[in-house]
Amino acid sequence: MSSSTKYDLVVIGGGPAGYAAAIRAGQLGKKVACVEQERPGGTCLNWGCIPSKALLKSAEFYNKLKHSEDLGITVKGVDYDFSKIIGRSRDVADTMAKGIGFLFKKNKVDHVIGTGTVSVPGMVEITDGKDKGKILAAEKILIATGCKPRRLPDLDVDGERVMTSRQALAMKKQPKSVVIVGAGAIGAEFAYFLNAFGTKVTLVEMLDQVLPVEDHEAAAVVEKSFKKDGIDCRTSTAVENIKVNPKSVKMDLVKDGKKESITAESILLAIGVVANTENLLSPRVKLKLDRGYISVDDNYESSVKGIYAAGDIIGPPWLAHVATYEAIQAVNGMFGEGKPQRVTDFPGCTYCLPQVASIGKTEKKLKEEGVDFKVGKFPFQASGKAVASNQSEGFVKLLVDKKYGEILGAHIVGADATEMIAEYGLGMKLEATAEEIHNTIHAHPTMSEAMMEAAAAVFGEAIHI
Amino acid sequence: MSSSTKYDLVVIGGGPAGYAAAIRAGQLGKKVACVEQERPGGTCLNWGCIPSKALLKSAEFYNKLKHSEDLGITVKGVDYDFSKIIGRSRDVADTMAKGIGFLFKKNKVDHVIGTGTVSVPGMVEITDGKDKGKILAAEKILIATGCKPRRLPDLDVDGERVMTSRQALAMKKQPKSVVIVGAGAIGAEFAYFLNAFGTKVTLVEMLDQVLPVEDHEAAAVVEKSFKKDGIDCRTSTAVENIKVNPKSVKMDLVKDGKKESITAESILLAIGVVANTENLLSPRVKLKLDRGYISVDDNYESSVKGIYAAGDIIGPPWLAHVATYEAIQAVNGMFGEGKPQRVTDFPGCTYCLPQVASIGKTEKKLKEEGVDFKVGKFPFQASGKAVASNQSEGFVKLLVDKKYGEILGAHIVGADATEMIAEYGLGMKLEATAEEIHNTIHAHPTMSEAMMEAAAAVFGEAIHI
Incomplete structure (x- = not known):
């Protein structure tokens, strides 16, 4: 050059x-x-x-x-x-x-x-x-x-006692115990990963649910599953007074004004960017x-x-x-290849198991906005493919406009959720109605049939519930 | 009553x-x-x-x-x-x-x-x-x-030497060897299942490819994978002179006029309905x-x-x-709930691994019909999620109308194919164009991004190939 x-x-x-x-x-x-x-x-x-x-x-x-x-x-x-x-x-x-x-x-x-x-x-x-x-x-x-x-002021990230996701992805040694600060997608994924291999995981979230941006019912399924797997989930909890020692990290977990001192081998910060x-x-x-x-x-x-x-x-x-x-x-x-589009709807995914995938608004958000909406929900327990695959945890939840049936939000929790959300993504892009999704033939037996059944459930027309 | x-x-x-x-x-x-x-x-x-x-x-x-x-x-x-x-x-x-x-x-x-x-x-x-x-x-x-x-004339289905899918689903004993007649979805799925557990499987198909109704390239991926796994795939081959003995079944496999005698513990008929x-x-x-x-x-x-x-x-x-x-x-x-719709497009799935899922027409069919079409193809090898998940076999292939970009057919072979097809199903229902699918934000990293990239590939605009 x-x-x-x-x-x-x-x-x-x-x-x-x-x-x-x-x-x-x-x-x-x-x-x-x-x-x-x-x-x-x-x-x-x-x-x-x-x-x-x-x-x-x-x-x-x-x-x-x-x-x-x-x-x-x-x-x-x-x-x-x-x-x-x-x-x-x-x-x-x-x-x-x-x-x-x-x-x-x-x-x-x-x-x-x-x-x-x-x-x-x-x-x-x-x-x-x-x-x-x-x-x-x-x-x-x-x-x-x-x-x-994002890091915390006055807390050096040394990659062993104190990590962000970057250091955690190249961990030389599996910590025996870890406190993960922040239960968004990154925190939840590391919690699932480390817990699977036997690290004692405490997952701390300031807000009142794990995966705070997700639908509250979807987050509840994940929290229940995490707890069953042995992850210590602490919501509405702040982390204070972090003290890094040569072999451990000590801190206070504060909930409702009550302090609890906790020590772990490492602390992993997953508190945004x-x-x-x-x-x-x-x-x-x-x-x-x-x-x-x-x-x-x-x-x-x-x-x-x-x-x-x-x-x-x-x-x-x-x-x-x-x-x-x-x-x-x-x-x-x-370069003159058409008018650029700004982003309106986009899927968000968390890849622990059960997976969570969503697009559009949550029920809570729609209520806050005073929108008139209907809910269609289908549990994977009623899905033949889910039962046959031994993965019947979770559900599909579709939120649609009451008048026209247009999709306002969709929330999936369960195996394959992160792949399934693509269909609703295209649906929102094309302004599809719940009726159109209901009337689309979905392959049997697939997990995705739940997407159609949730759309049918909006009208009380789901076959399998 | x-x-x-x-x-x-x-x-x-x-x-x-x-x-x-x-x-x-x-x-x-x-x-x-x-x-x-x-x-x-x-x-x-x-x-x-x-x-x-x-x-x-x-x-x-x-x-x-x-x-x-x-x-x-x-x-x-x-x-x-x-x-x-x-x-x-x-x-x-x-x-x-x-x-x-x-x-x-x-x-x-x-x-x-x-x-x-x-x-x-x-x-x-x-x-x-x-x-x-x-x-x-x-x-x-x-x-x-x-x-x-469907059964064969003069061949008793005894559930042990001779089975259809019905008997095979309740097998009391795993056969050491089996000849599966018919390599459609049912035959292919039983071949995958029995072979996984060590049954010597010969999969015989009269037509010139396994999964004869599927896209030839998708079928080729399955056949290659089956062969690698040890399944003996015989296409363009007929089964003749079936003789049932107390402990075995003997038959001739006929290809290009040449006969080969073969003996197996059982024969499984997957020759339609x-x-x-x-x-x-x-x-x-x-x-x-x-x-x-x-x-x-x-x-x-x-x-x-x-x-x-x-x-x-x-x-x-x-x-x-x-x-x-x-x-x-x-x-x-x-009961007066609207004019009934007849079926036009529907997905078809085969659940062996790699999975195959398709909707609409194959390339071969479009050529036969003289339709002007374009192809967009994206291999899972170029998908970050597929590589991270150790499942990068296969591809997504989208066939679209040359003039308007409307979807005419879609063929997916690989892990998760049977879930992913739902998006194209909705796309066909809504008469979506390749451009609309290309412009829909797909979650990263997912296998489904390949659906978007295949659509982009129609215009030479795929990012990752």
Whole structure:
């Protein structure tokens, strides 16, 4: 790349927003660079969604081994190798990251390694890392630097006593006990994973349910299952006075004003994320921010012309699939491929077992908003496939507009929930009614029939309940 | 029930068409009887879809145990109890059948036990079984007697040397070797099940691929996987000269005019079905038939007014979910709940591993019809969730109309295929385009993202390939 190279697009950040944007621009024949400090893939691929799913697969299988006799199968001498489990999850991340590297080449994306700083509009300087000193001229800039795990003030993350998800994904040693702070998707997934392999897990949540953003009934199914599996779930509970000792961490759990002292080998912080804006902008570039996130207009353009942003860096919901969507929309828009769409409905998933998947609003939210809605609910206990597969925990719950039957929200808890939600996602995209879903032939026997039965239940027409 | 009772509806047959029809009529407040020789549930629930899925669950788990080290887990002393595996599948069928019994009570459906014969229009006589001699007066009659496995002439089904799926689902002893005749869904599922537990399986198919109704590429993935697992797959092969000996069955496999003699402990016939019309109609009732199946009009009414038919008894595709749909449509129509819909698109599933699920037309069919179409294909190897879950075999293939992008067919082979197909099913119902599916945010990381990527691939816009 000569110093006179001018890029059509320079993307800063190589995660699900950044790499997708770069590849999409490449597909459009644009000259594009993707600036990333590490290998491509971002948090999601390297330190989030993907390696955690590998760990959960091992945990799920290990848990199922405990019930193999249900299926007429006996096993003796079950054991696991924690370092192999972590190792496989790293291998999976490696494989997928190499895949992105290959896609960069295929789509002629220049991967520039280092910290990208917007010096002035139209110019990105590499201020740190392998390619430090390089200056990239850019017709357009897309900021997709994402977020990183939130930490607590005055609490060093040493990767052993104190971890965030990033360190936890590369744990060298399985802790005998852990307090997980935050019972959102990340906290719940680590709780399921570590508990499966015998770590004593205390899962602490400030709000009044595990998975606080999910439907309360779905969350209750998970909490009940977690408790049955031996996870100590503490909701409406705060963590205070954390003291890190050489071999343990001591803290107070505070509920209703009552303090309880607890000691564990490690503490894992799963308390949300903060925007990656460090060294992103030179003092000459002033972008409008909103609570630390970059404000963008309907075209994903920031307050400075030619500088766009997409993904976690523009704020919640901090989900990889939303980030990818936004980034592609932004790129399409900037290169004249149609009017970019902003995100309205998106699925959210938690991959412990039972899985939770949802889209749209919760019952509680609809009630708060005073919306007139109807509920259709179908339990997996009444599903032949669920019973035959020995996985009849959970339900499908569909919330529809009372007048037209349009889907307002859907909540699934149970095995396969995270795959099943795709149908309701398409349904919401196409403004499908409960009646249309009810009248769609679903394969028998599948778990997904519950999606149709829940729609039928809205009208009292479910066959199997 | 007094002799003067007149039913609004008498349903003959208690399978997925019959029981659904009876429950639906009950929901509508109709006085309804369901005549069934055995307990409710029909072939599907008692001797088909449901118990076979229980067996497959055991087989799938047992097969996965062989690869547990991939997940960092070691097991020793793996064993299975064949009678327990069969026993669990019978228990599952029992549970679900009891459920239908409960639903009959809840919806005030009279379960009449025996063979129902239509004496004259408006009258059903119980000509055999527990309630023999009862006569039911009926405003309307719905025939939903379904089908039973096809047999071969001059070959007694003794349940040990010679079986159909019905006997195979209650096998007392695992055969050391078996020849399965017919590699459709049923044959393929039994092949997968028995092979998993070490039976030497020869799977013979007259046509030129396993799963002959499926997309040729999807079938090829299954055949390759079957062969790798040790199943001897013989396509374009006929079975001749079957000789049953006390301890074995001997036969010729004929391919390209060449004969090969083969001996196995058992033979399993999976060669389709024939209509259950025995003792169904008195000689006074003459319904128009088509190749043995009852002909119906758009309202599911037969050639005799007041006698309706739905499900397998009206002909292919012989699928439980199609049968249920037809039956509900028929009942809605006969009681003024809207114009009944006839079936256009429906999913078809095979539950071995890799699973196969499809809807609409195959590539081959579209070519034969001279339709202008485009293909979008996405391999699970490029899916982060598939790789993280150690299940990256297979692909999603979407066939769309060249002009408008409307879905003409979809073919999925791989883990979770049978759940994923639901989304495309809704898509076809709503006449969604590939572009709409491409633009629907799918949760990351899920297998279902492949559905979106296949849609994107139609336009060369898939991100991950």
